Structure formats: C-alpha cells, structure tokens
Amino acid sequence: MENLKTLVLLQRLDQQLDELTILRGDLPEQIEDLEAELEGIRTSLTSADKFLKDADFQIDTLRIEIDAAREKTAKYKAQQFEVRNNREYDALTKEIDSIGRQIEEMEKKIEQIRNHKEESSKVSHVADPKIAHLEQELADRRAQLEDITRDTLDEERILLSDRKKLIEKTEKKMIDQYERIRSARDGKVVVKINRGACGGCFKVIPLQRQAEIKKSNKIFHCEHCGRFLISETLYDSFINGTPAK
Numbered sequence: 436m437e438n439l440k441t442l443v444l445l446q447r448l449d450q451q452l453d454e455l456t457i458l459r460g461d462l463p464e465q466i467e468d469l470e471a472e473l474e475g476i477r478t479s480l481t482s483a484d485k486f487l488k489d490a491d492f493q494i495d496t497l498r499i500e501i502d503a504a505r506e507k508t509a510k511y512k513a514q515q516f517e518v519r520n521n522r523e524y525d526a527l528t529k530e531i532d533s534i535g536r537q538i539e540e541m542e543k544k545i546e547q548i549r550n551h552k553e554e555s556s557k558v559s560h561v562a563d564p565k566i567a568h569l570e571q572e573l574a575d576r577r578a579q580l581e582d583i584t585r586d587t588l589d590e591e592r593i594l595l596s597d598r599k600k601l602i603e604k605t606e607k608k609m610i611d612q613y614e615r616i617r618s619a620r621d622g623k624v625v626v627k628i629n630r631g632a633c634g635g636c637f638k639v640i641p642l643q644r645q646a647e648i649k650k651s652n653k654i655f656h657c658e659h660c661g662r663f664l665i666s667e668t669l670y671d672s673f674i675n676g677t678p679a680k
C-alpha cells in the first residue's frame with residue numbers, strides 16, 4: 436500500500452519532469468550540433484591560416500634553391516667547353532641531368548604549394564562569415580533555452596530532490612519494476628481502472644478481478660500490459676493526500 440502510493444507519487448513527479456523536458460524541445464541537441472559545427476570550422480580555419488602563413492616562405496626558399504641550381508648548371512655547361520676528354524664531359528652531363536631533375540621536383544613542389552594555398556584561401560575566405568553566422572545562431576538558441584529554463588530551474592530542482600527522497604524510501608525491487616514498465620510503456624506505470632478497463636492499454640479487466648482490486652490494497656498488474664492497476668478511489672486519495680506543489 437505504502438509502496439503503491441510511492442509509485443503513484445513518483446509517476447506524478449516523472450510526468451512533471453517530462454513536461455519540463457518537452458518545454459526545452461530539441462534545443463539542447465541543436466546547441467550541441469552548432470557547437471560541434473563551429474569547432475570543426477575553427478579547426479580547419481586554424482590549419483588553413485597556419486599553412487598560408489608558411490606557404491610564401493616555403494616558395495621563396497624553393498625559388499632561391501632553384502636559382503642556385505640553375506647557376507650551377509650554367510657553370511657546368513661552360514666547363515663542358517673546356518674539358519680535356521669524353522670522360523670529364525660525360526661526368527658533367529650526368530651532373531647537369533641530375534640537377535635538372537632536382538629543379539623539376541622543386542618546381543612541382545611550388546605548384547603543389549600554390550594549389551594548396553588557393554584552397555586554404557578559400558577556406559579562410561568562407562570561414563569568417565560562416566563562423567559569425569553560426570555564433571549568432573548559437574547565441575539565439577542559448578538565449579531561448581535560458582528563457583525556458585530560467586523559469587523552470589527551481590521547479591526542476593525541487594522535483595528531482597523529491598524524486599530522490601521517494602526512491603530512497605522505497606524497495607529497490609519496486610523501483611526497478613517501475614523503471615522497467617516506465618521505459619517500456621511510454622511513462623504510464625500505475626493506471627486507474629477506467630470503466631472496467633485498464634487505464635493504460637484499455638483491455639477489459641474481468642469483473643472478479645475488478646472487485647478484488649477495488650477492495651484490496653494489494654498490488655495487481657494488468658494481464659495485458661503489465662502496468663500496476665489501482666482503483667480510481669485509491670488513486671485519487673493518494674494524489675489528493677499530497678500537499679499541492
């Protein structure tokens with residue numbers, strides 16, 4: 436009997452808490468999504484900016500190396516006119532070819548850096564307005580959520596503390612059963628008999644069983660949905676016996 440009363444009160448608390456959650460809607464999820472999106476854009480902006488800062492220096496360094504390599508080539512080509520034999524001539528040709536390949540590699544590298552620079556500039560270009568837009572959106576959503584929670588925060592705190600107290604003084608087995616039915620049955624755990632039927636699944640309850648439930652304080656379960664069944668009188672007395680919130 437005491438247990439049943441606790442469950443009725445617990446259910447009422449949970450319904451009130453559910454209403455508060457419904458008020459908040461999907462704002463908390465929206466805020467999380469916006470935060471993640473902002474974080475992603477900021478990360479790519481940081482790495483693009485870092486690359487851009489370095490890119491020109493890298494290109495300049497490569498150009499200096501290319502100039503040096505070209506000078507060396509010119510020097511070797513001049514030396515080829517002064518060699519005394521074929522062996523020396525061939526050695527210089529080999530050097531010139533090798534430097535030519537190095538120059539090609541470095542030019543390719545410069546081209547890659549330029550392309551990457553272009554992409555990074557694009558990222559940098561679109562990121563700022565996008566970040567500004569997302570920040571505004573995030574601020575709006577946060578303000579909306581704050582408006583909603585400001586009025587309900589105290590209420591929620593009281594409900595949660597009442598809930599905790601109720602759970603502490605109730606058998607764990609009952610609470611486990613309550614939670615199980617609650618998650619399986621859409622939040623309705625303890626239901627009244629309504630016109631001879633279960634108030635949860637609306638299946639008819641045999642007359643004999645109805646009579647038992649009415650005159651007894653024992654716990655009965657609906658044979659169809661498993662919810663706790665209780666007479667209307669008892670249910671109302673539990674609810675009305677509680678001080679109004």
Ligand SMILES: [Zn+2]
Nearest residue numbers: 633636657660
């Ligand atoms: Zn039922």
